[in-house]
Amino acid sequence: MDLNQLETFLAVAEERSFSRAAARLHRTQPAVSQVIRKLEEAVGEILFDRAARDGSLTAAGALLRDYALRLLALRREATSALDELKSLERGHLQLAANEYTCMYLLPAIDAFRREFPHVNVTVNRMLASRIPEELNLHAFELGVISFRPDPAQFRSIAVYGDSLDFIVSPHHPLAAKPRVSINDLGKEIFIAHNVASPLRRKVIETFQRHRTPLNMDIELPTIEAIKLFVAMGNGVALVPHLTAARELETGVLVRIPVDELDFRRVLRLVHRRQTTLSYAADAFLRTLRGLARRHGPPFYYHVERAG
Numbered sequence: 001m002d003l004n005q006l007e008t009f010l011a012v013a014e015e016r017s018f019s020r021a022a023a024r025l026h027r028t029q030p031a032v033s034q035v036i037r038k039l040e041e042a043v044g045e046i047l048f049d050r051a052a053r054d055g056s057l058t059a060a061g062a063l064l065r066d067y068a069l070r071l072l073a074l075r076r077e078a079t080s081a082l083d084e085l086k087s088l089e090r091g092h093l094q095l096a097a098n099e100y101t102c103m104y105l106l107p108a109i110d111a112f113r114r115e116f117p118h119v120n121v122t123v124n125r126m127l128a129s130r131i132p133e134e135l136n137l138h139a140f141e142l143g144v145i146s147f148r149p150d151p152a153q154f155r156s157i158a159v160y161g162d163s164l165d166f167i168v169s170p171h172h173p174l175a176a177k178p179r180v181s182i183n184d185l186g187k188e189i190f191i192a193h194n195v196a197s198p199l200r201r202k203v204i205e206t207f208q209r210h211r212t213p214l215n216m217d218i219e220l221p222t223i224e225a226i227k228l229f230v231a232m233g234n235g236v237a238l239v240p241h242l243t244a245a246r247e248l249e250t251g252v253l254v255r256i257p258v259d260e261l262d263f264r265r266v267l268r269l270v271h272r273r274q275t276t277l278s279y280a281a282d283a284f285l286r287t288l289r290g291l292a293r294r295h296g297p298p299f300y301y302h303v304e305r306a307g
Contacts, residue, residue, distance in 0.1 A: 001042045003075055006068040008035045009047065013065050016055035091119040091280040094140035098128045098195075099223055101144040103242045104160045104267050112287045119280050127195070135272050141281045146265050147198060151306045153273060158302040159288055160267040164199070165241045167253045169233045175254045182206065182260040186213045189235035191226045194219035199263065203238060206260060227253060240265065268304070 011021040012032065022029040040047050047061035057065060084090045093112075097105055102123055109121055124140055131143035132154060148156055166185075168175050174184070185207075193200065207214040218235060220226050223243045230237045231252050238261065247253040269288065271277065277285075292301040 001039055003071065005035055005039045005042070006064075006071060008032055009039055009061075010065065010068050010072065012036060012048065012055060013057055013061065018055070086279055088116045088279055088283055089118050091116075091278065093119055093121045093278070093280040093284055094124065094142075095122065096124045096126055096131050096134060096140045096143040098125065100240050100243055101128065101146065101267055103240075105144060108284070108288055108291055111291055112284055115287065116280070116283060119283075128197070132270070135270065141275075141277060142269055142271050142284065144267055144269055146267055148268060148304065149270055151304070154270045155273050155306075156268040156270045156304045157285070157288070158266050158300065158304060159269050159292070160242070161298040161300065162265045162267060163241045164203075164238055164261060164263040164265070165244055165248070165255045166236065166238055166258045166261060167227070167230055167244055167248075167255055168236045169231055170251060170254050171233055172236065172254070174236070174256055177256055179257040179259070182210045182212050182258055185236070185258070186215075188215065189218065190214060190216045191229050191235045191237045192216040192219045193223060193226060193239075194221055199265070202263065203261070210260060273306075 008021070008025060008027075011024055012018055015021040015024060018032050018036075019029050022032045025032065036047065043060070043064065045060035045064075046058050047064060049056040049058055095105065102125065105123060109123075112119070113121065122140075124134075126134065128145045128147070131145050132149040134140065135143055135154065144159075146162075166180075174180060174188075204214060218229070220229065223239055226237050226239060227244060227247055229235070231247065241248075241255075244253055244255070248255050269285075271281070289301045292299045
């Protein structure tokens with residue numbers, strides 16, 4: 001049976017007449033009779049008492065009527081829900097980011113929710129290196145990473161430019177210096193992030209290239225913990241500017257330029273190429289474009305070429 005058959009069945013049951021049901025449905029009476037006959041064949045039961053002249057339902061017909069009403073109500077509910085989804089009166093946006101890139105998402109989610117307050121947003125925290133794999137598993141729609149994934153599989157949009165900051169406490173002896181050389185840092189105790197990353201490797205290689213010791217005596221699991229520990233006067237650190245901007249503005253931390261460590265990073269929003277994004281995800285991309293237009297650098301919106 002299909003929903004169109006049930007719709008015709010209910011019309012006959014409500015009108016208590018094949019001819020009146022046909023007029024209501026703008027169909028011929030033979031066509032309506034044929035639909036009912038096929039429905040009866042499908043369910044294996046007689047639905048109308050043909051001996052009665054008032055279109056009475058059989059016991060099977062009365063039972064089916066209850067289910068038909070519920071099924072058609074569900075269809076209306078589903079249609080309404082899909083309309084709400086399209087108009088973004090409901091929906092769920094699934095994103096993925098690590099501790100660092102999540103900081104970029106905060107102003108983006110703020111702008112998105114102001115425009116679409118009924119769309120739920122979930123940011124799944126995971127290692128950036130795992131995000132492309134999880135995208136392929138359809139665990140979420142969009143991810144934010146600081147490297148470019150395989151362009152044959154993923155579409156990437158450059159959305160934010162960031163730098164690496166050398167930070168110290170305001171009371172640290174280096175805090176008053178306008179800039180330092182990497183060779184000045186050989187005796188400093190670095191508070192390091194214990195998550196392996198391409199940037200960490202790049203920093204280690206840079207110190208090795210300049211033949212300067214890199215003393216990572218303390219490793220902590222989060223950037224927030226690193227910032228707090230440095231602010232307490234325990235060593236120095238290298239962190240993405242995005243994660244320390246608030247503390248630098250308030251003077252809790254001090255940034256000192258190091259020419260040899262002037263690393264620039266690009267954050268990218270990525271999704272699978274062979275996919276149809278949800279209405280919520282499409283709207284989120286529009287939000288990011290608007291954010292770039294309104295604020296300019298370091299926010300921007302550049303779709304990277306596949307080749």
